[in-house]
Amino acid sequence: MGLVPDARSAILPHMTALPRKFHDWFATKGWSIHPHQQQMLDRAEAPALLLIAPTGGGKTLAGFLPTLVDLAVAPHDGLHTLYISPLKALAADIKRNLTTPVTEMDLPIRVEDRTGDTPASAKKRQRADPPHILLTTPESLALLTSYEDASRMFKGLKRVVVDEIHALAESKRGDQLMLALGRLQRLCPDLRRVGLSATVEDPAAIAHQLARHPDPCEILLADPGPAPDISMLTTDEAPPWSGGGAAYAIPAVLDQIRQHKTTLIFHNTRAQAEIFFHNLWLANEDSLAVGIHHGSLDRQQRERVEGAMVRGELRAIVCTGSLDLGIDWGDVDLVIQIGAPKNVKRLVQRIGRANHRYNAPSKALLVPANRFEVVECVAALEAVRAGALDGDPRGPGPRDVLCQHILITAAAGPFDATDLYEEVITVGAYAALTRAAFDACLDFCATGGYALRAYDQWQRLLQRPDGRWQLRDPRATQKIRMNIGTIQDTDTLKVRLKRSRGGKPLGEIEEGFAASLTPGDTFLIGGQIVRYEGLREMTVEVSRNAAKKPKVATFMGTKFATSTQLSARIIDMFQQESWPELPAHTADWLALQREVSQLPRPGRLLIESFPHDGREQTVIYGFAGRNGQQTLGLLLTKRMEEMGLNPMGFVATDYATLIWGLNAIDTPAPLFDLDALQDGLETWLAGNAVMKRTFRASATIAGLIQRNTPSARKSGRQATFSSDILYDTLQKYDPGHLLLDITREEALRGLVDFGRIEEMSRRVAGRIDHLKLTRVTPLAAPMFLEMGRVPVKGAAEEKLLAEEAARLMDTAGIADITPQPSNRPRWRVGY
Amino acid sequence: MNCHDFSFASASLKALGSGALWWPDEALLCISDLHLGKSERVARRSGQSLPPYETHDTLTRLAADLAHSNARIVVCLGDSFDDLTAAAALPDDIRLWITRLQAGRRWIWIEGNHDPGPLEFGGEHLQELTVGPLTFRHIAAPDAQGEVSGHYHPKADLQARGRRISRPAFLCDSNRLILPAYGTYTGGLRSHSDVLGRLMQPKALAILTGPVPTCIPMPR
Structure with missing residues (x-):
């Protein structure tokens, strides 16, 4: 709970007195109330409050104190306070910690948690007879609001506490939560909102997300404690x-x-x-x-x-x-x-x-x-x-989450479009949403969009004679509920030890990794080396293996991009004469780079070209973060393909992109024209795997694709396949489809990270230092060992294919036997 | 250049990059395993929805091949429809489109294992067809000579300077020719598979489809 013995007893004037019971309880523990806990109590009636406090600062108690005091002095029927945390485990943890003061002070308060792990019987009971304090997650809350009896369950709700709001605020889970709070606020107009956050670079942004728009939200800053x-x-x-x-x-x-x-x-x-x-x-x-x-x-x-x-x-x-x-x-x-x-x-x-x-x-x-x-x-x-924290401002509320919210609303019962729109724009992130944009989302939910309106499965809402909207088929509620949530799990397969009756589960690996395995490959999971035996239905079967080293490196995980601010600091460091703060091995490495080539400089773009490994190599030190450098690699190889430079692939790190191909780059400047890159972006975006991945995520959230359910799912590959083709289909037949629009918006600020390329382009402003060298440079060398090389399938592939085919035919000695050389094709077929 | 010329059972043939087979002397275009209506059947049987328009996509490519070749005879080598129900369920615009493609040509539907039995589409419905030295049937028969078949959806792959390239492919030896699947959403069977290995002679060739159809010894 983070209550700590504290010598600095803070007695503030005009403070809301702590009830005797609480005072005594604090005293028996040898504790005194923290100033920010008292402040929270004093401002219990504020419509929205954001507390920024370090861990261990009694943050959670600060959030709950007004609730505990209120319930101690005035008995309450039904749900009083809703507590939302990003993690199931956290909800369970808080329940344990709240039970201590509640039992020790003998308070008439019932505390329960509700997450995906709560048994169905308990969940049912909670809806009929809710506890005073319910601890839950954004997804479980969204599910609760999808029931027809939501208004009964939440009747009388007075407070909402959002814990670790800084973590939620960065993701769509936060947007979903705030939409659900908008709904609750309509049911309970006097609802008070409290957010608890760790140190962040921009508290006002989180306050804006938390409060009902345009209510104010006061920000309380607790003593940050000593520097780490x-x-x-x-x-x-x-x-x-x-x-x-x-x-x-x-x-x-x-x-x-x-x-x-x-x-x-x-x-x-x-x-x-x-x-x-x-x-x-x-x-x-x-x-x-x-x-x-x-x-x-x-x-x-x-x-x-x-x-x-x-x-x-x-x-x-x-x-x-x-x-x-x-x-x-x-x-x-x-x-x-x-x-x-x-x-x-x-x-x-x-x-x-x-x-x-x-x-x-x-x-x-x-x-x-x-x-x-x-x-x-x-x-x-x-x-x-x-004390320089980094962070990028979040864009407006994502529309795929809004689509899901509309479907959730429909699951709870018929609704009026104008009412719902007015409710949605009380959410900070959606405050600027236009009615037209809202209507487009509603239309998508109702019909699936123009290209799909002939298909029954996407016709979900209909407008009743009274103008309100309802589900076309009430049985759709189940599908909608199963699809709730914004967390995108990459498709994973369970890993089990191979036994006659299904061995011990070890964990999960990403499907893409599983697909790359052939029987006999060894890899690591849960700290042990296992041997891949085969795939049985949706389970990867493995056996233990005594090998010292796994054969296959490993599976992928989340990769973060180095922030803009941190990247700028690194380039600045490169400018020093010497680097006394760096260990000698690293300082020497940088010095060597300076000697044989140069170090990247602020406001300039360093490009190195050299032959290596039988191919022409080019390294672009853009410092645009991993995703940005990846996109740069995709855009540049596309332009190189157009210019006949036969690129074959690239790999990106946080600071550079390495491109290899059959031809050398002589003049890189034309490649880097931002307008041309942007043009390339538009056409490239259309057919790109990153876009398809983004589309898949948004289409799932928006309910166009059903989240994979264990029973319906034969293989994740199938789902990828079908969302990819759906994407291509929409590109071809309905390029203005709402979900394509959402996908572009998402990708540009997410995986594509074109913003970082624009930032790079502004920073560099055409000042390119192109060095043609004879061999790999010190700074470039590590790039050759990077994982995640992306092949480019273009003219180079056709050349390689022709080359290899000629070699094979020659080796086989059948080059001159069967295929007759064609004199000239009489006509051409579009492939 | 996007066809590969070769001779088979004394017929001069062209393997097109699209996966169709063109026989100029007879003005005959042969395609195999269109699997029209596949998404409908998958949805019907497993509840999984594959995206629509795949039939549209397949026919677009077929229409292009027909326009370029101006074929007089079209042989659909079986599994033209994903099943008979799917054939019956094709929407009117698609049926009309197929009819338009058929106009002015001899059109033969060879029966496949997915679409046995008569269809309500125009054209001839045959178990197999013999034209000159060539016999067209869906599944390769033992000890056949000059046989053109489909069914297996063959594909072939190779390593070129460390890059793996895998494409639908024609397989050809002195006795048989197996066509790749023409339909959108049709997976493939690697030429390395035992069944294809047994079926094809040791000196068989694979012609990879793609922008430039390329001939290699059949990978096994």
């Missing part, structure tokens, strides 16, 4: 040139684990966590208790690790962002971040969570995984010291 103690882990051995494993640092990390009580070891991707955990165990001679926790692991396995952690049985946990939020971390006294943090804000929040002691600084170590990340880590440390 954070540094880079120095090792005797230099980090490798590329990769994210950080295996070199294992001895040093083990040393740190020994010196601390409990250490959390964060990784940016699941794959890296798996490899690191595996290597850690190989080196763990003292058999320190170390566990692993990430989102792909089987739930039971995760729960076991969480339990062991709470009981203090683990010395270290190797984890990913799945452990980032809210779960009670127990007595963690060290956070190690493996790999560059990519984003300063996330780093600060992550470290902030480590410490439950309010007045002691939290301690953290950064471990760069490769040579470039040494520079990145040092830049991030500077940013933390300067």
